[in-house]
Amino acid sequence: MSEIRYDLLHNEYIVIAPERLHRPIPQQCADTFSIQKCPFCPGNEELTPQEIFSIKNNSTWQTRVIPNLYKALQIETPFISNRDGLNEMWGGYGAHEIVIDTPKHTVKIQNMSQEEIFWWLYTLQQRYRDLRNDKKLISLQIFKNHGRNAGATQPHPHTQIIALPLMTKEQLYLFEHCQRYFHNHGRSLHEDIVHFESNSQRNLFESEHFFTYTPYASSFAFETAIIAKNMGFGECSKIQLQELAEHIRSLFYALSKELGDFPFNLLFYLPPLNENFENSSFFHEVNNIFRFYIRITPRIYTIAGFELATRSMINPVVPEMAAQLLRRWYETGS
Structure with missing residues (x-):
């Protein structure tokens, strides 16, 4: 039987519809991208823009950071307002x-070691810290697309970072929602979610600083989230990043056992980098109202008309069932 659930974290309504579980899943197209021509492979560094940051090991690099060759935004463009009648635009x-x-x-995240995932997280953290120093940058999004259904166009494992000189409507809405919750309850929304969900059927894995679960009103089949309990991403120690790496490794092991090589989006939800007129009402209390978290959304079903029209999702997999299936792989020691 279908249910309409309220997503407390994102302040949205989600339809849980198990009846739709048995719809055919679109077949994935095979990746035929040649390793010899892959600009992200060792030995092909001259095919990419000059690197910004890297982690080196004895024989080659462990991670590299480069400007996006097809960048949506660039530091070189002035952030200047221009009006065209009622319309307004800014430089990109x-x-x-x-x-x-x-x-x-060809490695998938579920096959990466905890140490490899740690260096990936450490690289993301270093870029987050560096970009935060540019006071004109206000918000930052870290995201990873895997598979064609999730929007990936390059099969070599990679993650994107986009930093903006403003906050989007969805970002503002999220933080204002968290602020209202804190003022009404005296506790952060994330603190209450961890407290309640740790005793629920949706709990997957809990450690000292992080908590992994399937959200009560999951938007996507087998959607999961990892919430930091008491620190910001930029402030995580290396030991805490190792702990987060173990959460990610265990989760993707379990997901891959249930779903195979599945398409997904991995999203970091992070506080504003710097203060501006849009976020001044909550910026200085962000440590009280917000905890950073990572959301993993498998894209095994497509988004259609209802979702586009209403911005509410239809999820055919009950989150409690997804958690039950995934927990089996945690319990085997992953």
């Missing part, structure tokens, strides 16, 4: 970077 100032997660062309 910002940052658009590619993090090459690993030198291995």
Whole structure:
């Protein structure tokens, strides 16, 4: 039986519809991208823009960061307002970077070691810290697309970083929602979610600083989230990043056992980098109202008309069932 659930974290309504579980899943197209021509593989560094950052090991690099060759924004563009009648536009100032997660062309995140995932996280953290120093940058989004259904166009494992000189409507809405919750309850929304969900059927994995679960009103089949309990992403120690790497490794192991090589989007939800007129009402209390979290959305079903028209999702997999299936792989020691 279908249910309409309220997504407390995103302040949205989600339809849970198990009846739609048995719809055919579109077949994935095979990737035929040649390793010899892959600009992200070792030995092909001259095919990419000059690197911004890298982690080196004895034989080659572990991670590389480069400007996106097809960048949506660039630091060189002035952030200047221009009006055209009632319309207004700004120069496309910002940052658009590619993090090459690993030198291995065909590896999937579920096959990466905890140490490899740690260096990926450490690289993301270093770029987050560096971009935060540019006071004109206000918000930052880290995201990873895997598979054609998730929007990936390059099969070599990579992550994108986009930093903007403003906050989007969805970002503002999220933080204002978290602020209202804190003022009404005296606790952060994320703190209450962790407290309640740790005793629910949706709990997957809990450690000292992080909590992994299937959200009560999951938008996507087998959607999961990892919430930081008490620190910001930029402030995580290396030990805490190792702990987060273990959450990611265990989760993707379990997901891959259930779903195979599935398409997904991995999204970081992070606080504003710097203060501006849009976020001044909550910027100085962001440490009280918000905890950074990572959302993993498998894209095994397509988004259609209802979702586009209403911005509410239809999810055919009950989150409690997804958690039950995934927990089996945690319990085997992953």
